[in-house]
Amino acid sequence: MSHEALISALYVFALAAFLGYLVISRVPPLLHTPLMSATNAISGISLVGSIVTAGSGHDTVSTVLGFVAVVCASTNVVGGFVITDRMLRMFKRKPTTDLKK
Amino acid sequence: MQTYFIELSYLLASILFILGLKGLSHPETAKRGMHLAEFGMLMAIIGTLLHHEIVTYVWIIAGLAIGSVVGLAMGFWVPMTAMPQRTALSHAFGAFAAALVGVAEYLKGAGHLDTITMSALGFEVMLGSLTTTGSLLAFAKLQGMVRGTPMTYKGQNVFNMLLLAVTIGIFIYLIVNPGSMPLFFTMAGLAFVFGLLLVMPIGSADMPVVMSLLNSYAGLASAATGFVLSNKVLIIAGTLDGFSGFILSILMCRAMNRSMTNVLFGAFGSAATAEAGSEQQGSMREVGLEDIATQLAYANKVVFVPGYGLATAQAQHAVRELADVLEKRGVTVKYGIHPVAGRMPGHMNVLLAEANVPYSSLYELEQINPEFPTTDVSVVIGANDVVNPDARDNPASPIAGMPILEVDRSKSVVVLKRGQGRGFSGLENPLFFKPVTGMLYGDAKDTLTRLVQAVQHA
Numbered sequence: 001m002s003h004e005a006l007i008s009a010l011y012v013f014a015l016a017a018f019l020g021y022l023v024i025s026r027v028p029p030l031l032h033t034p035l036m037s038a039t040n041a042i043s044g045i046s047l048v049g050s051i052v053t054a055g056s057g058h059d060t061v062s063t064v065l066g067f068v069a070v071v072c073a074s075t076n077v078v079g080g081f082v083i084t085d086r087m088l089r090m091f092k093r094k095p096t097t098d099l100k101k
Numbered sequence: 102m103q104t105y106f107i108e109l110s111y112l113l114a115s116i117l118f119i120l121g122l123k124g125l126s127h128p129e130t131a132k133r134g135m136h137l138a139e140f141g142m143l144m145a146i147i148g149t150l151l152h153h154e155i156v157t158y159v160w161i162i163a164g165l166a167i168g169s170v171v172g173l174a175m176g177f178w179v180p181m182t183a184m185p186q187r188t189a190l191s192h193a194f195g196a197f198a199a200a201l202v203g204v205a206e207y208l209k210g211a212g213h214l215d216t217i218t219m220s221a222l223g224f225e226v227m228l229g230s231l232t233t234t235g236s237l238l239a240f241a242k243l244q245g246m247v248r249g250t251p252m253t254y255k256g257q258n259v260f261n262m263l264l265l266a267v268t269i270g271i272f273i274y275l276i277v278n279p280g281s282m283p284l285f286f287t288m289a290g291l292a293f294v295f296g297l298l299l300v301m302p303i304g305s306a307d308m309p310v311v312m313s314l315l316n317s318y319a320g321l322a323s324a325a326t327g328f329v330l331s332n333k334v335l336i337i338a339g340t341l342d343g344f345s346g347f348i349l350s351i352l353m354c355r356a357m358n359r360s361m362t363n364v365l366f367g368a369f370g371s372a373a374t375a376e377a378g379s380e381q382q383g384s385m386r387e388v389g390l391e392d393i394a395t396q397l398a399y400a401n402k403v404v405f406v407p408g409y410g411l412a413t414a415q416a417q418h419a420v421r422e423l424a425d426v427l428e429k430r431g432v433t434v435k436y437g438i439h440p441v442a443g444r445m446p447g448h449m450n451v452l453l454a455e456a457n458v459p460y461s462s463l464y465e466l467e468q469i470n471p472e473f474p475t476t477d478v479s480v481v482i483g484a485n486d487v488v489n490p491d492a493r494d495n496p497a498s499p500i501a502g503m504p505i506l507e508v509d510r511s512k513s514v515v516v517l518k519r520g521q522g523r524g525f526s527g528l529e530n531p532l533f534f535k536p537v538t539g540m541l542y543g544d545a546k547d548t549l550t551r552l553v554q555a556v557q558h559a
Contacts, residue, residue: 023119023122039320043342048148082172
């Protein structure tokens with residue numbers, strides 16, 4: 001990695017950290033569990049690195065490592081998003097079976 | 102052209118991820134936000150498949166297929182009560198993937214890695230490895246496969262620090278001499294061991310902090326992968342995850358009035374800390390189910406305070422039934438949720454939402470505490486430390502200063518408890534000995550169901 005690339009990567013890191021702080025401190029405690037599973041699914045983006053490792057055919061070891069990484073990361077992506085959706089669907093303002101009045 | 106398309110798909114994904122998390126600031130916008138993030142993820146994956154380095158798709162497709170099937174199965178079938186375990190497992194998966202990619206990159210570079218890449222790679226492999234084993238142990242503790250109490254031995258902290266120092270020492274050596282493959286794998290191995298040692302002394306009651314912290318490490322491992330691969334979307338997503346976990350762990354520590362160091366190295370809830378609790382005089386007053394049913398039926402306001410016991414008893418639907426019956430009689434029902442109730446941040450909210458409790462009835466600590474003096478009956482369900490008045494009244498208590506739900510200020514308190522034993526922290530709870538408090542022993546779900554019937558006949 002060149003020094004230039006490092007600096008630009010550090011910029012991205014610093015700005016993402018700042019942005020992350022601002023965005024995430026607005027998430028109410030009510031949604032902290034969905035937040036955790038959502039960020040987990042999102043960081044499953046490491047899948048893109050695993051995909052290249054698994055498919056570049058460099059050597060057998062790398063391919064196997066990449067393959068296992070693809071399995072792990074895609075489990076997180078799919079499982080994380082499905083479960084977050086499932087949780088968020090449960091949060092309702094008023095109960096559906098409320099028969100008051 | 103191809104490269105531009107890939108980079109643009111990553112940029113789009115980054116923007117959509119941030120918008121997705123922004124949506125989580127309110128339950129109404131959260132679902133839409135998540136769909137944006139999902140779309141972003143799909144775009145990034147499609148973009149990646151066009152990468153010029155890819156020569157064979159066999160392993161990619163096989164991996165994606167297996168991962169998707171496992172992910173779908175987990176996503177649809179894991180019960181809400183098991184959410185902490187599932188999350189711990191997914192931290193392990195994410196971190197393991199990062200560690201594996203790191204090892205593969207190391208093997209590919211084989212000795213001629215420059216200083217910057219090697220530093221990032223070292224971080225990636227170290228964080229990835231220790232998070233993998235740490236999360237697996239957390240999973241085992243949450244699943245009940247391993248005892249939830251802290252495991253301690255003499256000189257534990259010194260030994261852990263020593264091991265960490267050696268690991269970091271090797272890491273620094275590797276930055277200068279990246280070629281030493283045996284040392285590289287020693288570092289990874291030590292990091293795996295360190296992950297276990299880090300979680301071993303941490304008790305069940307401190308799990309919310311550990312979960313958040315492991316979340317943070319898993320994210321940072323992904324971000325480090327981004328540095329190694331010079332991939333911006335990885336840096337952004339990993340950093341968002343890392344900081345989310347970090348913020349949550351700080352919030353959890355604050356909700357217990359403890360420092361991170363104390364949580365990580367204090368072995369809280371072991372025999373040593375339990376002795377420091379105040380000795381209680383008097384006895385607990387056991388009350389009859391019928392009496393409580395009458396109290397509840399003729400109350401104006403009832404506040405439910407759930408804890409981890411609600412999850413273990415799977416009693417969330419029973420609470421909701423009781424609340425329904427009470428509301429039909431004109432009783433105002435609210436729920437007081439402590440930030441560290443349960444085993445992960447927001448655990449109780451999700452359980453109650455699953456039982457169709459509207460989120461407008463769920464109140465945070467600061468909102469509900471002023472309401473207790475006007476509350477007729479507070480019903481504590483499987484919660485202990487979060488309602489322990491010692492935290493407020495006894496400066497010598499190990500949990501002194503921890504913000505609590507002040508149920509003891511309400512006119513009457515009913516504690517639903519499995520047995521007479523102490524809570525996970527091992528502390529005596531003076532609330533149980535107060536004159537306003539009545540104890541109702543038994544399985545929470547069973548007790549609540551019988552209360553529903555009793556209230557209906559009241």
